[in-house]
Amino acid sequence: MITAFIHKFSSPKSFVNLTEKIYPFLIIFGVSMLIFGWAWGLFFAPQDAVQGNSYRIIFLHVPSVIFAELIYFFMAVCALMHLVWRVKLAAYLIKSAAPIGAMITFIGLFSGSIWGIPTWGTWWQWDARITSTLILFIMYLGILTLHGSFSNLEKADRLMSILVIIGVINIPIIKKSVDWWSTLHQPASISVSGSSSIDPSMLYPLFISVIGLGFTLIALGILTSRSYIFTREKNKRWVLEHV
Amino acid sequence: MLRLIKAESFKLSKKLKSWLGPLLIMVLVLIAFPLSIDISQYDLDKFYFSIIVVSLLMTAFVATEGMFEEDFEDGSLEQEFLIEKDFYKVVFSKILVYVAFIGIPIAFIGALFSFANGVAIVSFAKILLLLSLSNLLLFNLFAFGNALSINKGAMLGVLTALPLALPVIILLGRAIRSIQFDEGFTAIIALMTGIGLIISAIMPIIISAVLKTHID
Amino acid sequence: MFNLAFDNFNDILYMQGHGIYVWSVYLIGILMIATSFLIANKRIKAIQKKIKISNAPS
Amino acid sequence: MKLFSAKNITYSINENKLFHNLSFSVNASECLHIKGGNGSGKSTLLRIILGMTSPSKGLVESCNQDLDISYLGHKNAIKNYLTPRENLDLIFNNIELKNAFEWVQKFGLSHVQDELTANLSFGQQKKLALIRVLAKSSELIVLDEPFVGLDHAAADQLNNFLNTKLLQGVGLILTSHINPMIDCKVLELGRNNAEIN
Numbered sequence: 161m162i163t164a165f166i167h168k169f170s171s172p173k174s175f176v177n178l179t180e181k182i183y184p185f186l187i188i189f190g191v192s193m194l195i196f197g198w199a200w201g202l203f204f205a206p207q208d209a210v211q212g213n214s215y216r217i218i219f220l221h222v223p224s225v226i227f228a229e230l231i232y233f234f235m236a237v238c239a240l241m242h243l244v245w246r247v248k249l250a251a252y253l254i255k256s257a258a259p260i261g262a263m264i265t266f267i268g269l270f271s272g273s274i275w276g277i278p279t280w281g282t283w284w285q286w287d288a289r290i291t292s293t294l295i296l297f298i299m300y301l302g303i304l305t306l307h308g309s310f311s312n313l314e315k316a317d318r319l320m321s322i323l324v325i326i327g328v329i330n331i332p333i334i335k336k337s338v339d340w341w342s343t344l345h346q347p348a349s350i351s352v353s354g355s356s357s358i359d360p361s362m363l364y365p366l367f368i369s370v371i372g373l374g375f376t377l378i379a380l381g382i383l384t385s386r387s388y389i390f391t392r393e394k395n396k397r398w399v400l401e402h403v
Numbered sequence: 404m405l406r407l408i409k410a411e412s413f414k415l416s417k418k419l420k421s422w423l424g425p426l427l428i429m430v431l432v433l434i435a436f437p438l439s440i441d442i443s444q445y446d447l448d449k450f451y452f453s454i455i456v457v458s459l460l461m462t463a464f465v466a467t468e469g470m471f472e473e474d475f476e477d478g479s480l481e482q483e484f485l486i487e488k489d490f491y492k493v494v495f496s497k498i499l500v501y502v503a504f505i506g507i508p509i510a511f512i513g514a515l516f517s518f519a520n521g522v523a524i525v526s527f528a529k530i531l532l533l534l535s536l537s538n539l540l541l542f543n544l545f546a547f548g549n550a551l552s553i554n555k556g557a558m559l560g561v562l563t564a565l566p567l568a569l570p571v572i573i574l575l576g577r578a579i580r581s582i583q584f585d586e587g588f589t590a591i592i593a594l595m596t597g598i599g600l601i602i603s604a605i606m607p608i609i610i611s612a613v614l615k616t617h618i619d
Numbered sequence: 620m621f622n623l624a625f626d627n628f629n630d631i632l633y634m635q636g637h638g639i640y641v642w643s644v645y646l647i648g649i650l651m652i653a654t655s656f657l658i659a660n661k662r663i664k665a666i667q668k669k670i671k672i673s674n675a676p677s
Numbered sequence: 678m679k680l681f682s683a684k685n686i687t688y689s690i691n692e693n694k695l696f697h698n699l700s701f702s703v704n705a706s707e708c709l710h711i712k713g714g715n716g717s718g719k720s721t722l723l724r725i726i727l728g729m730t731s732p733s734k735g736l737v738e739s740c741n742q743d744l745d746i747s748y749l750g751h752k753n754a755i756k757n758y759l760t761p762r763e764n765l766d767l768i769f770n771n772i773e774l775k776n777a778f779e780w781v782q783k784f785g786l787s788h789v790q791d792e793l794t795a796n797l798s799f800g801q802q803k804k805l806a807l808i809r810v811l812a813k814s815s816e817l818i819v820l821d822e823p824f825v826g827l828d829h830a831a832a833d834q835l836n837n838f839l840n841t842k843l844l845q846g847v848g849l850i851l852t853s854h855i856n857p858m859i860d861c862k863v864l865e866l867g868r869n870n871a872e873i874n
Contacts, residue, residue, distance in 0.1 A: 204621050213634035216641050220648050271644045295566045302563040309555045318616045320758050332566055337573040383659035390666045400674055401666045410767050478752025485746055619730050
């Protein structure tokens with residue numbers, strides 16, 4: 161029953177048809193929210209008492225890091241769907257989401273490093289959050305490389321799904337263990353985003369940019385997955401009719 | 404199961420470079436690292452354990468390289484599939500044999516060298532136990548990486564399995580500190596034994612699924 | 620809430636010495652996201668063209 | 678007695694169909710010869726029968742859950758850093774081992790049985806690989822191009838052996854581009870269609 165239901169609503173054809181309809185709304189809403197949030201954050205939000213103006217990187221950095229992890233989580237759900245119910249679309253989505261995840265993780269790492277220079281005086285710290293984000297980045301690359309190394313694409317889909325699931329267990333473990341490790345020699349001296357104590361005038365634009373980046377990334381995901389679905393199913397009749 | 408363990412040990416004993424190579428690398432790294440630091444300036448026993456961790460990682464990688472590759476290439480895996488219908492026993496006994504024949508000797512060498520570098524004699528057994536357990540974990544994880552890329556050699560496997568080894572390294576570092584300061588060692592060893600048991604039970608299931616996908 | 624935090628355009632660029640960090644991060648971030656949109660669009664065009672050519676009545 | 682049956686098997690790689698809606702069955706004492714050009718999917722079909730590859734559509738049913746199968750594919754499952762004797766030791770238990778060494782003599786491998794397999798000729802290695810199938814008692818024998826690399830005498834021996842096995846009630850499936858001296862059903866794989874004669 162469940163299997164039949166899932167397969168009916170997860171055909172690549174209906175996915176492409178649906179996403180094509182909602183794409184314009186997503187991209188317009190996402191980009192305008194992003195512009196609004198960033199403009200607010202960059203020009204109108206007050207200066208931070210401690211960090212000065214450098215904290216304005218937060219409006220790009222925090223959304224990136226959030227989606228770096230959310231995208232991986234999304235991929236893990238897809239991987240489960242692919243392995244348990246053999247949903248082809250799920251594998252296509254993993255493959256198209258991975259480069260976006262890698263890109264946004266890179267932006268998160270990069271913005272964090274640049275932010276670190278004026279704030280901590282160093283661009284790198286071995287604390288739990290940064291280390292696990294770096295590992296996340298490496299895992300995205302590993303997933304992409306693994307998928308690229310097979311000529312039989314169905315095999316590649318399955319192995320990639322297994323790796324994604326192993327990775328989703330690994331990320332929190334690394335985070336916890338680094339935390340545990342670093343509390344041994346020094347208490348965590350730097351907290352990257354003290355989100356609980358943040359002022360509302362900074363929180364609103366941050367919230368808006370998270371939503372904006374989220375919708376923009378969904379739109380991007382729709383584009384990449386569409387091109388990938390066409391590539392994989394180029395011999396199917398519905399693709400011919402669609403193009 | 405006994406048949407598989409016997410066959411694997413026989414095969415490994417005939418492949419000189421597969422078991423002697425990692426041992427030699429372990430010895431070489433342990434000799435070479437102290438030479439590359441100015442001993443008079445630094446306190447060697449402070450650095451020594453990080454050297455052991457690095458060489459453990461390297462040797463575990465070298466030792467597991469091509470673990471399943473040969474059996475995949477020459478078709479032995481297909482034959483095992485026809486007999487067992489599953490790879491769990493094959494994988495389990497292979498990892499067991501590799502840990503017994505390569506992992507534990509490496510741990511012994513590591514413990515011996517740290518003993519030679521001024522660690523108290525009571526710690527020798529502790530370090531041996533600790534390194535053997537870490538090798539059990541590392542071999543399981545790298546075996547997974549190797550299984551993923553049996554069609555393309557080991558490099559890809561390293562890339563995908565190295566992040567998995569990170570918690571093990573952190574745990575190892577923590578345990579070594581506990582030996583140095585002589586506190587909380589039993590708790591950490593108990594934790595590592597628990598993780599080791601769980602991993603060696605679960606990893607073969609995952610690896611077996613990977614291998615099944617490969618012969619498909 | 621919507622009072623400009625800066626006095627003039629130069630202040631916005633300079634941000635009391637932090638401008639170089641802030642603006643370079645945003646510039647590179649925006650460039651990367653925009654480029655991925657362009658690449659995705661280009662790929663879709665390419666694959667559509669390829670499918671059309673390979674299935675054109677000959 | 679039916680050993681196994683395949684129903685409506687379709688297999689496709691990367692959305693390209695290799696074969697479509699194949700149905701056949703093999704009984705005890707029956708031989709199935711799978712023919713077809715290069716890349717027509719002969720080996721893949723064998724692997725589907727063995728349960729290694731899962732078909733895109735369709736069903737393979739063996740009538741006995743643990744059907745004893747001997748298989749020899751393109752990969753000969755021989756360790757070339759071991760001698761033939763050690764290889765056989767690795768594969769067989771004590772009872773089968775005696776049988777295996779009889780075949781070593783029949784194939785004239787006695788004088789090389791303690792040399793490294795890597796130094797043996799292609800034909801000798803092929804014979805060694807065949808012993809895996811010959812010395813084992815099984816209900817179904819599956820062979821992928823068994824005659825490639827064999828000399829006349831060995832090919833005759835193999836034909837004789839397979840014929841006696843068929844009489845004993847063993848099922849046989851093989852692919853070969855030369856016709857074996859065995860009475861077989863023929864399954865011809867072609868482009869998107871297949872016929873059984």
